[in-house]
Amino acid sequence: MALYRERGVVLRTYKLGEADRIVSILTQGRGKVRAVAKGVRKTKSRFGGRLEPTSHVELQLYEGRELDIVTQAESIDAHRHIREDLDRLSKAIVLLEAIDQLAQERQPAPQLYRMLVGGLSTLNQADSALLIPAFLLKLLAMEGFGPQLDGCVVGGPQDDGVDLVSFDLDRNGAVCLDHRRGVPIREESLSVMRAVLGGGLSTVLEVSAGPVTHEVDNLVGHMWEHHIERRLRSAHVLDRA
Amino acid sequence: MYEGPVQDLIDELGRMPGIGPKSAQRIAFHLLKIPTPDAMRLSEAITRAKERVQFCQRCFNFSEHELCLICSSASRQDGTLCVVEESRDVVAVEKTQEFRGRYHVLQGCLNPIEGIGPEQLRVSELLGRIDGEQITEVILSTNPNIEGEATAMYLARLLGPLGVMVTRLASGLPVGGDLEYADELTLGRALEHRRAVE
Ligand SMILES: [Zn+2]
Ligand SMILES: [Zn+2]
Numbered sequence: 001m002a003l004y005r006e007r008g009v010v011l012r013t014y015k016l017g018e019a020d021r022i023v024s025i026l027t028q029g030r031g032k033v034r035a036v037a038k039g040v041r042k043t044k045s046r047f048g049g050r051l052e053p054t055s056h057v058e059l060q061l062y063e064g065r066e067l068d069i070v071t072q073a074e075s076i077d078a079h080r081h082i083r084e085d086l087d088r089l090s091k092a093i094v095l096l097e098a099i100d101q102l103a104q105e106r107q108p109a110p111q112l113y114r115m116l117v118g119g120l121s122t123l124n125q126a127d128s129a130l131l132i133p134a135f136l137l138k139l140l141a142m143e144g145f146g147p148q149l150d151g152c153v154v155g156g157p158q159d160d161g162v163d164l165v166s167f168d169l170d171r172n173g174a175v176c177l178d179h180r181r182g183v184p185i186r187e188e189s190l191s192v193m194r195a196v197l198g199g200g201l202s203t204v205l206e207v208s209a210g211p212v213t214h215e216v217d218n219l220v221g222h223m224w225e226h227h228i229e230r231r232l233r234s235a236h237v238l239d240r241a
Numbered sequence: 242m243y244e245g246p247v248q249d250l251i252d253e254l255g256r257m258p259g260i261g262p263k264s265a266q267r268i269a270f271h272l273l274k275i276p277t278p279d280a281m282r283l284s285e286a287i288t289r290a291k292e293r294v295q296f297c298q299r300c301f302n303f304s305e306h307e308l309c310l311i312c313s314s315a316s317r318q319d320g321t322l323c324v325v326e327e328s329r330d331v332v333a334v335e336k337t338q339e340f341r342g343r344y345h346v347l348q349g350c351l352n353p354i355e356g357i358g359p360e361q362l363r364v365s366e367l368l369g370r371i372d373g374e375q376i377t378e379v380i381l382s383t384n385p386n387i388e389g390e391a392t393a394m395y396l397a398r399l400l401g402p403l404g405v406m407v408t409r410l411a412s413g414l415p416v417g418g419d420l421e422y423a424d425e426l427t428l429g430r431a432l433e434h435r436r437a438v439e
Binding site: 012015016017018043044046047048049050052053054075078080083084085086089090093094096097100233234237238 | 258259351353354355356357358359385386387390391394395398415417418422423424425426427429
């Protein structure tokens with residue numbers, strides 16, 4: 001059995017037997033890795049709280065046939081502000097679920113890893129209404145589902161300069177009044193989405209919660225279901241608090 | 242795959258928490274090998290427990306009656322509730338002999354990725370008890386892992402406006418352990434909640 005070291009973010013954990021857990025980790029170099037953490041549920045485990053979802057860790061693992069085995073774990077960032085704030089924690093769990101849906105086992109995905117580490121550390125610094133939709137939109141673009149936000153996706157160049165009023169999920173783009181179909185959308189929401197995809201993320205994260213953030217959040221959620229064909233189960237579980 | 246009843250037994254055992262296919266097979270073979278009366282005793286114990294044990298109508302711990310022994314005891318202190326995830330946590334807290342109030346068993350914890358939200362837990366029942374039993378303090382004793390903490394933070398938000406004192410079990414260093422092995426979060430919290438030595 002080979003021993004290796006990896007950096008990674010814990011995506012989820014599953015109870016195993018009396019005191020163990022299977023930990024699913026997105027690693028920097030090997031994609032998603034599933035490994036057994038022995039004794040981690042005991043209060044005196046040497047892993048302590050390092051192998052909880054959202055933790056960014058440096059690991060030493062033994063390579064196994066199906067499951068690897070965690071032999072050492074050191075924290076890079078425990079993301080304390082996420083762990084101790086319900087709103088941020090709920091958001092972080094959605095980020096983890098989205099990454100979990102995209103990452104494949106043992107297939108290197110350094111871009112996903114960078115996105116996740118960046119997303120979590122941004123969230124750990126400050127909460128933001130558009131953090132999740134911005135993150136999901138960037139992931140969609142990375143997966144080849146970047147929407148067309150400039151010009152009507154139905155009429156094409158002929159419709160240049162017209163007002164865009166709705167969004168068509170099938171064609172994955174904004175639509176003008178003449179070709180109106182899909183869900184209605186505000187111009188402000190489109191410009192938020194353009195900013196996310198055009199390098200203006202930091203200003204987007206300062207937009208405070210309101211009808212626009214709500215609309216973007218909804219639309220991006222629908223885009224995710226439409227293109228990734230999976231629902232984000234964790235998205236609204238804790239909303240009613 | 243084995244024939245009918247053998248495979249049925251393996252399948253049923255394999256549904257138990259923490260029992261994988263290999264263990265299920267080992268236990269099934271063991272049960273088939275032992276004398277019939279021994280196996281029947283197990284089967285009867287399961288039947289009897291299923292018949293007699295229910296959930297306490299008030300705290301949702303296991304109980305042989307409508308109200309469990311703790312809920313119906315006159316010697317327990319009124320006004321304080323210790324909220325735990327599972328019945329086994331009641332046993333753990335009882336062993337400390339430090340708590341004289343009563344319990345509320347959530348029967349699980351929030352787990353957003355698994356789609357487990359407050360409706361799947363005994364949350365509304367907990368809220369109903371605050372007024373009904375004139376509770377003054379709720380001690381949130383969910384597990385110190387991410388699901389347990391999410392559950393505690395969620396409950397704290399719901400309980401806050403009800404004017405009840407909400408506390409959480411302290412995080413700290415395990416007695417008998419070495420400081421150098423403590424993770425940053427645990428050590429950080431232990432430092433933050435340090436106390437004067439008398
Ligand atoms: Zn058009
Ligand atoms: Zn009871």
